Amino acid sequence: xxxxxxxxxxxxxxxxxxxxxxxxxxxxxxxxxxxxxxxxxxxxxxxxxxxxxxxxxxxxxxxxxxxxxxxxxxxxxxxxxxxxxxxxxxxxxxxxxxxxxxxxxxxxxxxxxxxxxxxxxxxxxxxxxxxxxxxxxxxxxxxxxxxxxxxxxxxxxxxxxxxxxxxxxxxxxxxxxxxxxxxxxxxx
Numbered sequence: 001x002x003x004x005x006x007x008x009x010x011x012x013x014x015x016x017x018x019x020x021x022x023x024x025x026x027x028x029x030x031x032x033x034x035x036x037x038x039x040x041x042x043x044x045x046x047x048x049x050x051x052x053x054x055x056x057x058x059x060x061x062x063x064x065x066x067x068x069x070x071x072x073x074x075x076x077x078x079x080x081x082x083x084x085x086x087x088x089x090x091x092x093x094x095x096x097x098x099x100x101x102x103x104x105x106x107x108x109x110x111x112x113x114x115x116x117x118x119x120x121x122x123x124x125x126x127x128x129x130x131x132x133x134x135x136x137x138x139x140x141x142x143x144x145x146x147x148x149x150x151x152x153x154x155x156x157x158x159x160x161x162x163x164x165x166x167x168x169x170x171x172x173x174x175x176x177x178x179x180x181x182x183x184x185x186x187x188x
Contacts, residue, residue: 079102080102081098081099081103082099082180082181082182082183083096083099083100083103083141084176084180085137085179085180085181087124090133090136090137090139092144100141103141103183104148104150107145107150107155108149113154113185114185114186115154115155115183115184115185116155116157116158116183116184116185117182118134118138118159118164118181118182118183118184119133119135119137119157119158119159119160119161119181120137120162120164120166120179120180120181121133121134121137121161121162121178122162122174122176122179123175123178125162127162127163130161131160133159133161137181138157138181139157140181141181142155142157156186162178
């Protein structure tokens, strides 16, 4: 007999819950549009309403001039080219000197410019070997910049080895694009 009060209580809770839930509003459908020739005729336009009378106020005194002060900020866009390397090499080739000169000119033009040189390799070789080769490539560029008078503290290096390829592929056309030193502007 103890089950009956529990069932009654449970039914009461369910009934109160359902009774307390909000009801959905009734959806009222619009009457269907008239069919036939009457439907094609446009409704007559409402008669024009007269424009309200507008009173013109006398001219006000001219407003004082507004002075805008702007701070001039020099923004320089720096575009640096990657330096590409031969297979298993870390010396800067003669055909990569123009890319090196672009980086050098940017650093000489702006003494606040700081640079991160990322060393990259192609997918051949072990991860450890390619990390070391990428570091040698980045260091070769940093050393060449230091030899021209760029302060060593303005240039930092990191090696990604073969972990961040620029071009995906398993042939020489992809590999030659991945053997590089990539320049990243750190601070201006």
